[in-house]
Amino acid sequence: MANSKIGVLVMSYGTPESMDGIVEYYTHIRRGHAPTPEQLAELRGRYEAVAGGVFPLRENTNRQAEGLQKALDAMAPGRYVVYQGLKHARPYIEDGVEAMAADGVKQAVGIVLAPHYSTMSVGSYMQRAREKAEELSIKFASVDSYHLHPKLIEALESRVNSAFAELREAVGEDQPLKALFSAHSLPVRIREVNDPYEEQLLATSSLVAERAGVTDWAFTWQSAGRTREPWLGPDILETMKEVAEAGYKGVLSAPIGFVSEHLEVLYDIDIEAQAAAKELGMKLVRIDMLGTDPLYMETLADSVEQVSRAVYI
Numbered sequence: 001m002a003n004s005k006i007g008v009l010v011m012s013y014g015t016p017e018s019m020d021g022i023v024e025y026y027t028h029i030r031r032g033h034a035p036t037p038e039q040l041a042e043l044r045g046r047y048e049a050v051a052g053g054v055f056p057l058r059e060n061t062n063r064q065a066e067g068l069q070k071a072l073d074a075m076a077p078g079r080y081v082v083y084q085g086l087k088h089a090r091p092y093i094e095d096g097v098e099a100m101a102a103d104g105v106k107q108a109v110g111i112v113l114a115p116h117y118s119t120m121s122v123g124s125y126m127q128r129a130r131e132k133a134e135e136l137s138i139k140f141a142s143v144d145s146y147h148l149h150p151k152l153i154e155a156l157e158s159r160v161n162s163a164f165a166e167l168r169e170a171v172g173e174d175q176p177l178k179a180l181f182s183a184h185s186l187p188v189r190i191r192e193v194n195d196p197y198e199e200q201l202l203a204t205s206s207l208v209a210e211r212a213g214v215t216d217w218a219f220t221w222q223s224a225g226r227t228r229e230p231w232l233g234p235d236i237l238e239t240m241k242e243v244a245e246a247g248y249k250g251v252l253s254a255p256i257g258f259v260s261e262h263l264e265v266l267y268d269i270d271i272e273a274q275a276a277a278k279e280l281g282m283k284l285v286r287i288d289m290l291g292t293d294p295l296y297m298e299t300l301a302d303s304v305e306q307v308s309r310a311v312y313i
């Protein structure tokens, strides 16, 4: 039976369900190529280091999807139904679209739990969703980015302010502090296709810094993949070394490319970058992640509503 509601496909990276699921997950990330035993052991080690092998992204994505449903219900009662689709784990993006089709949904909007667009990130999520939607005769529209949404900026600004206050208190009034905004690195070849990823990340960083009154900041990359091709740099660990050499005693970490706590934040920042900061004699304070902050939920809901009003009404 046709369903007059608009389906909202909320997409996120996905994480294994348990330690047993790591091989399947990693093989999917590597487009069907199984990881070597060394790669597998290395990834297992990182998950084990993060709270003994739990996978917080699973619950975080569930909570954000529920939060978005509530925000949409508050904005436009009865108009939207949220479905989940994950890039590298179940329910996969295609499963989410199939669930909509099974419910008779005829019109859908896709949105990714990542504010910045890259052909290799949001673009590839949307391509998979669109292909499946076409196959199942569902009209599909996409929210490609929301990196400058005023509510997103407000939520990030308040996080930067709190982390700065904590850092200032720990390091002392007279010490210079450096804010490091960061996001997941991507292969350098994204520059060949005029990918907007870098420009959008810089735009978010500079607006948040301006609003929070932070003048001493830099953008740096993190979490580069373990492949042979060159990835965008400098990496946060290199940048921190330079910052320490310049005499700083305090660093604020703002991983603005991510929206919840998961491996790339809990390991790469909270374990790896923290250890490096200690060795370099610096205090590092990370901003809280957005999670289900009502301002973030409203950013998502508003972005969905804008696209759906433009396309479906």
Ligand code: FEC
Residues within 6 Å of the ligand: 012, 013, 014, 015, 016, 026, 029, 030, 043, 055, 056, 057, 113, 114, 120, 121, 122, 184, 185, 186, 187, 224, 225, 226, 227, 257, 262, 263, 264
């Ligand atoms: O907590 C978790 O279980 C999942 C954490 C996680 C997030 C995440 C986000 C992004 N990734 C992006 C791009 C790439 C590219 C490759 C790649 C590889 C990995 C591996 C793991 C992993 N990623 Fe990820 N990513 C997360 C986890 N990612 C694990 C495999 C081991 C490794 O290299 O560390 C390279 C693929 C290849 O081999 O060809 C490219 C981008 C994002 C941020 C946007 C988004 O969320 O989609 C971009 C979270």
